[in-house]
Amino acid sequence: MGDAEASLMLTLLPPAVLLLLLAARLHPCVRAGRRPCRRPTLALAASLLLGLGCACSALLVEPHLWCSHAPSPAWPPAAPAVVGAVGWAVLCEPPPRRAAPPHAALHSFLPPAAGLLVPLTSEIEAQSGRHARSQAFSVAACAARLLPIVFGLARPSSRAHLLPWLPVEAGLLALTLLVGCITSGTPRTLTSAPGCEPLNASLVAVGVSSSARELERVRWDAEQREMERVLPRGLGLCSSVAELWRQHHRMLEEARAMRDEASKADEVATSTTASSQDHERDKEHHTIWHYLWTCCPKVYLFPGLVCSLFLTASSFGTPYVQGVLFDVAVNATFTNGTTIDEAWDSQAVLPLLGAVAGLQASTWLFEVLVGTLYALAAHTALTRLRIRMFHNLVQQDAAFFDAHVSGELSSRLINDSGALQSLAQFTSQNLVQAAVRVLGSIVAMFVTHPLLALLATLVTPVNWFIVHRAGEVSGLYGVVQNGAMAKANAQAVEVLGAMRTVQASTAELREARRFSERINRFLKVVIVTVQCQTAVIFAQLGLSKVRDVLVLGFGMHQVLAGNLTIGSFTAFTTYVSLYEQGFLALANIWLNTKQTLIAAGRFLQLMERQPAILAGVGDSPSSCLGLLEFRNVTFAYPAGIEVPVLRGLSFTVEPGTVVALVGASGAGKSTVGRLIERFYDPQHGALLLDGADYRTLDFRWLRRQIGLVEQEPVLFDCSLLENIKYGNPEASDKCAQTAAERANAHEFIRSLPNGYASMPGEKGTRISGGQKQRVAIARALNKEPRLLLLDEATSALDSTNEAIVQSSLDALMQGRTTVVIAHRLSTVVRATKILVLGDGVVLESGTHSELAADPTSAYARFMQHQLVAPAQQY
Numbered sequence: 001m002g003d004a005e006a007s008l009m010l011t012l013l014p015p016a017v018l019l020l021l022l023a024a025r026l027h028p029c030v031r032a033g034r035r036p037c038r039r040p041t042l043a044l045a046a047s048l049l050l051g052l053g054c055a056c057s058a059l060l061v062e063p064h065l066w067c068s069h070a071p072s073p074a075w076p077p078a079a080p081a082v083v084g085a086v087g088w089a090v091l092c093e094p095p096p097r098r099a100a101p102p103h104a105a106l107h108s109f110l111p112p113a114a115g116l117l118v119p120l121t122s123e124i125e126a127q128s129g130r131h132a133r134s135q136a137f138s139v140a141a142c143a144a145r146l147l148p149i150v151f152g153l154a155r156p157s158s159r160a161h162l163l164p165w166l167p168v169e170a171g172l173l174a175l176t177l178l179v180g181c182i183t184s185g186t187p188r189t190l191t192s193a194p195g196c197e198p199l200n201a202s203l204v205a206v207g208v209s210s211s212a213r214e215l216e217r218v219r220w221d222a223e224q225r226e227m228e229r230v231l232p233r234g235l236g237l238c239s240s241v242a243e244l245w246r247q248h249h250r251m252l253e254e255a256r257a258m259r260d261e262a263s264k265a266d267e268v269a270t271s272t273t274a275s276s277q278d279h280e281r282d283k284e285h286h287t288i289w290h291y292l293w294t295c296c297p298k299v300y301l302f303p304g305l306v307c308s309l310f311l312t313a314s315s316f317g318t319p320y321v322q323g324v325l326f327d328v329a330v331n332a333t334f335t336n337g338t339t340i341d342e343a344w345d346s347q348a349v350l351p352l353l354g355a356v357a358g359l360q361a362s363t364w365l366f367e368v369l370v371g372t373l374y375a376l377a378a379h380t381a382l383t384r385l386r387i388r389m390f391h392n393l394v395q396q397d398a399a400f401f402d403a404h405v406s407g408e409l410s411s412r413l414i415n416d417s418g419a420l421q422s423l424a425q426f427t428s429q430n431l432v433q434a435a436v437r438v439l440g441s442i443v444a445m446f447v448t449h450p451l452l453a454l455l456a457t458l459v460t461p462v463n464w465f466i467v468h469r470a471g472e473v474s475g476l477y478g479v480v481q482n483g484a485m486a487k488a489n490a491q492a493v494e495v496l497g498a499m500r501t502v503q504a505s506t507a508e509l510r511e512a513r514r515f516s517e518r519i520n521r522f523l524k525v526v527i528v529t530v531q532c533q534t535a536v537i538f539a540q541l542g543l544s545k546v547r548d549v550l551v552l553g554f555g556m557h558q559v560l561a562g563n564l565t566i567g568s569f570t571a572f573t574t575y576v577s578l579y580e581q582g583f584l585a586l587a588n589i590w591l592n593t594k595q596t597l598i599a600a601g602r603f604l605q606l607m608e609r610q611p612a613i614l615a616g617v618g619d620s621p622s623s624c625l626g627l628l629e630f631r632n633v634t635f636a637y638p639a640g641i642e643v644p645v646l647r648g649l650s651f652t653v654e655p656g657t658v659v660a661l662v663g664a665s666g667a668g669k670s671t672v673g674r675l676i677e678r679f680y681d682p683q684h685g686a687l688l689l690d691g692a693d694y695r696t697l698d699f700r701w702l703r704r705q706i707g708l709v710e711q712e713p714v715l716f717d718c719s720l721l722e723n724i725k726y727g728n729p730e731a732s733d734k735c736a737q738t739a740a741e742r743a744n745a746h747e748f749i750r751s752l753p754n755g756y757a758s759m760p761g762e763k764g765t766r767i768s769g770g771q772k773q774r775v776a777i778a779r780a781l782n783k784e785p786r787l788l789l790l791d792e793a794t795s796a797l798d799s800t801n802e803a804i805v806q807s808s809l810d811a812l813m814q815g816r817t818t819v820v821i822a823h824r825l826s827t828v829v830r831a832t833k834i835l836v837l838g839d840g841v842v843l844e845s846g847t848h849s850e851l852a853a854d855p856t857s858a859y860a861r862f863m864q865h866q867l868v869a870p871a872q873q874y
C-alpha cells in the first residue's frame with residue numbers, strides 16, 4: 001500500500017469506528033423498542049461528526065496529503081480526539097439518572113469542543129509546522145478528559161461513582177497521549193535528531209517507523225523543518241541597550257577583520273604592501289568622486305542643478321509671502337476693525353494669494369523635474385561605472401582570479417556599484433538643495449529674529465557630532481553588509497553553476513539551507529544597522545523636539561511682548577522646519593557618503609587595479625616560427641609562493657614538432673601549459689618564443705599564436721558558429737565551417753535542427769562531451785595558431801570518441817609546434833619527444849622507444865602505472 005492509500009485509510013478509519021460504535025449502541029435499543037441513553041449517544045454522534053469533518057477537511061483542504069510523493073503525516077489529526085470520545089462513551093455507561101454528577105455535563109461537552117481546535121490550530125500550524133495541529137489536539141483531548149475527572153473527584157457526591165473508573169481513565173489518557181504523540185510526528189522529530197539511531201532502530205522494531213521509506217521520510221521531514229527553522233521570522237529587536245551595544249562592537253570588530261582579510265587577499269594577488277594599501281585607501285575618497293563625476297552625464301546633471309536652485313528659491317519664497325499675507329490679514333481684521341469680506345476684497349490679499357499659488361506651482365514643477373533629471377543621471381552613471389568595472393575586471397591576470405571567487409566579484413559588480421548609484425542620486429538631488437536650505441534658513445532666521453535664531457540653531461553642534469560618529473560606524477557596517485551579501489552571492493553562483501552535481505548528491509535542501517544561513521547573516525547585519533540608525537534618529541529627533549518647544553515658548557513670548565509679528569513668527573517656524581529638513585538631508589548625505597565610501601572601497605580597488613601583466617606592452621612580431629624554449633624556469637603560484645612547482649625547468653620544442661609532457665599527478669604539467677599561455681610569469685628563468693623573451697612580447701599577440709584545447713573545454717551560450725569563431729572573430733563563416741570540417745564537427749553540427757546557429761547551452765550542456773571537444777578543436781583550428789597546447793584533450797572521452805577526436809587533433813597538429821599533456825599511451829607514443837616531469841624538472845627525455853627500452857626508467861614505471869590501464873576484471 002502506498003503512502004497516499006495509507007493516509008486515506010487512516011483518515012477514514014476513526015469515523016468508521018465511531019459509526020460502528022454508534023450503530024452497536026443504537027441497535028439493541030431499536031430492537032427492544034426503548035430510547036437509547038441520551039448523553040453517550042449524543043457524544044458519540046458529535047464525535048462522529050467531528051471525525052467526518054476532520055476527514056473532509058483533510059481531503060478537501062489538504063489535498064497534498066494524498067499526493068504520493070509528498071511527505072505527509074501518517075495519521076490523521078482527528079485521531080486523538082476520536083480515541084478520547086470513544087473512551088468517554090465506554091466510560092460513561094449511564095449512572096442512575098438522579099446520581100448524575102454535575103461534571104457529566106462537562107464530560108459530554110468537552111471532547112467534541114476539543115474538535116473545534118482544528119480550525120484554531122491551523123494558524124499555529126502555518127506558523128510553526130504541520131504537526132502543531134495534532135499536538136494541540138492531543139493536549140486538548142487530554143485536558144477534556146482530565147478536567148471533568150478532577151472536577152468530579154472534588155465533589156464527594158460523585159467521588160464514589162468515579163473512583164472505580166480511574167484506572168480505565170488513566171489508560172485512556174495514556175492512549176490519547178500516545179496516539180497524539182505518534183500523529184504529531186514526535187517519533188520522527190526524535191529520530192531525526194543526531195545520535196538517535198538506537199531509538200530509530202527500536203521504533204522500526206515496534207513498527208512505529210516501519211521501513212527504509214519511512215526513514216527517508218524522516219530525513220526529508222528533518223530537512224524541511226531545518227529549512228523552516230532558518231527562515232527569518234522577522235525583525236528581532238534587541239532585548240536591551242546592553243545587547244545592542246555588544247552587537248555593535250562585534251560588528252565593528254568584524255568589519256575591521258574583513259577589511260584586513262580583503263587587504264591580504266589583494267596583497268596575495270597584487271604583491272602590494274600594507275603601506276601602499278593604506279595609501280590606496282586614502283585615495284579612495286578622491287577617486288570615487290572622480291569616477292562619479294566622469295561617469296555622470298552632464299546633459300542631465302546641469303539642468304538638474306539649475307532646477308534644484310529654482311526649487312530652493314521657491315521653497316524659501318513661499319513662507320515669506322505667506323508671512324506677509326498673514327500680517328496683512330491680521331492687521332486688516334483686528335487693527336482697523338474691517339470685516340473679513342472687506343479684508344478679502346482689499347488690494348493686498350488677492351495678489352499675495354496669487355503669489356503663493358505661483359510659488360507652490362513652481363515648487364511642484366521643479367520637484368518633479370529635479371527627481372527625474374537626477375534619477376536619469378544616476379542610472380546612466382551607474383551603468384557606465386559597471387561597464388568600466390567589468391572592462392577592468394576581465395583584464396586582470398590569472399593570479400587575481402585565483403584569489404577571488406567569481407560570485408563575490410559579481411556581487412561587487414552589481415551590489416556595491418548599486419550603493420554608489422544611490423549615493424550619486426541622493427547626493428546630487430539633495431546636496432545643493434540641502435546646503436542652500438540650511439544656509440538660507442539660517443540667514444532668514446537671523447534676519448527675522450536673531451535671538452530666536454540663536455536658540456533654534458543651538459542644538460546643531462551636538463546633532464552634527466552625533467551624525468559624524470554615526471557616519472563612521474555606518475561605513476563599517478556597510479563593509480560587513482557587503483561582505484555578507486558577497487558571500488551569499490558567491491554560494492548561489494557556485495551552486496547554480498554546478499546544479500547537476502548538487503542534484504546527483506541530493507544536496508538541494510542542504511544548499512538552500514546554506515544559502516539561507518548566509519543571507520540570514522546579511523539580514524542580521526541589516527537589523528543591527530537599522531537599530532543603530534534608529535538610536536541616532538531617536539537622539540536627533542529628541543533634540544529637535546526640545547528645540548521646537550523652546551522656540552515656540554520664546555517666540556510666543558516675543559509676539560506677546562510686541563517684538564515679533566504673528567506673520568513673522570509663522571514664517572520663522574517655517575524657516576526652522578526648512579532648516580531641519582536641510583540639516584537632516586545633509587546628515588543623510590554624510591551618512592550615506594561615509595557608508596558607501598567605506599563599503600565601496602573594494603569596488604574602487606577593483607576599478608583601479610592594474611593587472612600584473614599589461615596588455616599592449618611589448619613587441620608583436622610579424623611572423624612566428626614556433627620555436628619554444630623553457631630556460632631554467634622556477635615558478636610558484638602566488639597563493640603558494642613558498643612551494644615552487646617548477647624548479648629550474650629547461651627544455652626546447654623545435655618548430656613543427658610534437659612534445660609530450662608526462663609525469664605523476666601534481667608534477668606540474670598543466671602549470672607548464674599555463675606558463676606557455678603566459679597566464680603567469682616565472683619568478684626565475686625565462687620562456688622564449690623564437691628566441692624572444694616572453695616578457696618582451698605583447699601577451700595578446702602571444703596568445704593569438706597559441707591554440708588551446710583543454711580537458712574540459714568551455715563553450716558559451718551563444719551559437720556554435722560564434723563559439724568556433726570565439727578566438728578569431730574576424731574569420732569568415734566559411735573559414736569557421738572549414739575548421740569544423742577538419743575537426744570532424746561539421747557532420748554533427750549539420751544534423752542539429754538549427755545547424756551552426758544551435759545554442760549549446762551554458763557550458764555546452766546540450767551537446768555531448770566528444771562533440772564539445774570537437775567544437776573546441778574547431779575553435780583552435782579557426783585561429784590558425786603556430787603553437788598548439790593540448791591539455792589532456794582526449795582523456796575524458798571513450799575510445800570511439802577518442803578515435804574521432806584524435807583524428808581531428810592529427811589534422812590540427814600538422815605543421816605546428818605542439819605541446820601535449822597526456823595520460824594516454826596512444827597520444828604520447830607518436831610524439832617527437834617525450835619529457836617526463838618530476839620534482840619540478842625534466843627527469844627523462846627521448847622518444848617512446850628510447851625511453852621504453854630502459855625498464856628501470858621513470859617513463860617505463862610511469863607507463864606501467866599511468867598509461868596502460870590494467871586489464872582487470874571488476
Ligand SMILES: Nc1ncnc2c1ncn2[C@@H]1O[C@H](COP(=O)(O)OP(=O)(O)OP(=O)(O)O)[C@@H](O)[C@H]1O
Pocket residue numbers: 402637638639640645663664665666667668669670671672
Ligand atoms: N592556481 C593554483 N594555485 C596554487 N597552487 C596550484 C594552482 N594550480 C595548481 N597548483 C598546484 O601546483 C601543483 C601542480 O599542479 P598541476 O595542475 O600543474 O599538476 P599536473 O601535473 O597537471 O597534475 P594532473 O596530472 O593531476 O592534472 C599542484 O601541487 C597543485 O596543487
